[in-house]
Amino acid sequence: MTDxxxxxxxxxxxxxxxxxxxxPMVPTGGHAPVNGIDALRxxxxxxxxxxxxxxxxxxxxxxxxxxxxxxxxxxVLDHGALRTVALPQGARCAMxxxxxxxxxVLEPLGYVEVGLYPLPRLKMTGHVWCHHTLPETxxxxxxxxxxxxxFSPAFAKAAIRVFGPALDHLDxxxxxxxxxxxxxxxxxxxxxTAALQTVLRxxxxxxxxxxxxxxxxxxxxxxxxxxxxxxxxxxxxxxxRVVDVEATxxxxxxxGRSIKDKVEVSASGRVRQTALRxxxxxxxxxxxxxxxVARTVPGSFFEFITRRVDAGTxxxxxxxxxxxATGIFKMTEAA
Numbered sequence: 001m002t003d004x005x006x007x008x009x010x011x012x013x014x015x016x017x018x019x020x021x022x023x024p025m026v027p028t029g030g031h032a033p034v035n036g037i038d039a040l041r042x043x044x045x046x047x048x049x050x051x052x053x054x055x056x057x058x059x060x061x062x063x064x065x066x067x068x069x070x071x072x073x074x075x076v077l078d079h080g081a082l083r084t085v086a087l088p089q090g091a092r093c094a095m096x097x098x099x100x101x102x103x104x105v106l107e108p109l110g111y112v113e114v115g116l117y118p119l120p121r122l123k124m125t126g127h128v129w130c131h132h133t134l135p136e137t138x139x140x141x142x143x144x145x146x147x148x149x150x151f152s153p154a155f156a157k158a159a160i161r162v163f164g165p166a167l168d169h170l171d172x173x174x175x176x177x178x179x180x181x182x183x184x185x186x187x188x189x190x191x192x193t194a195a196l197q198t199v200l201r202x203x204x205x206x207x208x209x210x211x212x213x214x215x216x217x218x219x220x221x222x223x224x225x226x227x228x229x230x231x232x233x234x235x236x237x238x239x240x241r242v243v244d245v246e247a248t249x250x251x252x253x254x255x256g257r258s259i260k261d262k263v264e265v266s267a268s269g270r271v272r273q274t275a276l277r278x279x280x281x282x283x284x285x286x287x288x289x290x291x292x293v294a295r296t297v298p299g300s301f302f303e304f305i306t307r308r309v310d311a312g313t314x315x316x317x318x319x320x321x322x323x324x325a326t327g328i329f330k331m332t333e334a335a
Contacts, residue, residue: 004189005041009049009197010048010049018048018055021065022051023077027137035188037187037192038185040110042195047080049200050080051077054302058279060277061302068240076242079238079305080235081144081238082233084101084143084145085148085163086098086146087160092164098145102143110132110133111130112130114130115130116128119329122222122224122326124224125145146225146228148160151221151225152221154217157217158213158217162229166207169206170198170199173194174199205231214229215229223332224329224332237275237302241306241307245263246263249263259274262274262327264321264328265324268310270317273327274304278300278331281297282297297334298331298332303328
């Protein structure tokens with residue numbers, strides 16, 4: 001049933017390919033909704049579609065995944081990350097502010113917010129959602145929120161001009177489907193397909209093409225805000241959970257890919273992360289006279305993580321680390 005849903009949104013051939021590249025999220029034979037698509041199957045399909053989209057936008061990530069496939073290894077999707085903006089109180093915007101735009105999607109699909117990670121150097125906060133039924137196999141979501149009210153007045157004015165006109169694409173029909181999922185129900189494949197297509201639109205740029213002057217004003221104080229102005233709420237990165245991140249980094253360096261120099265290590269020592277540098281993408285901007293100009297800016301990237309078992313709980317350490325996250329954020333700074 002999930003295959004049908006994924007096929008409906010990314011095409012039959014691509015669906016077969018992407019499922020073969022990713023490790024299973026739901027145990028085989030362990031879950032079969034009686035009628036149609038339920039929250040668990042929808043969540044699985046959403047994650048597969050987002051993974052496919054990221055690979056289309058990050059060539060080095062696609063190369064790495066192809067190498068893994070050639071070696072007979074599937075990608076273990078640990079988490080996906082996206083960035084949001086919280087405008088100052090009183091600023092008008094059709095989109096729910098910051099992480100609230102995605103809480104309304106994730107929670108009906110069985111995700112629960114399990115962690116809050118202050119990122120003071122970036123003037124952001126990371127919010128983590130973990131799937132309550134399948135915490136180790138269903139990818140987590142690291143949703144960061146940028147606090148515009150912590151920046152200068154000039155920055156705030158530029159942010160309001162850029163992000164204030166954002167549209168909210170979550171329609172009533174999709175909200176109804178999510179409501180049924182929240183209640184433990186399922187929906188016909190046709191309804192699930194339409195809802196997934198709408199939800200996937202939320203993982204993109206919701207606001208108009210920004211003026212280049214506003215982009216520069218944001219970039220002067222926050223590389224992250226500038227990134228959101230061009231990429232919106234697109235998946236910032238997906239993460240492969242690997243056995244040995246140091247060995248993976250060495251292999252990526254040997255392959256000639258742009259791996260980060262340093263492996264980030266959590267305070268506990270159990271979570272270790274590194275990443276490839278963000279892809280360079282061409283994006284349009286509006287000049288002062290309204291005409292469009294293009295320039296190269298950082299896009300999304302691919303990350304690697306190793307998680308160790310917490311001896312105190314006997315379970316895989318699924319936590320994140322503010323220091324690690326701050327280091328990883330640097331992958332989308334302009335070269």
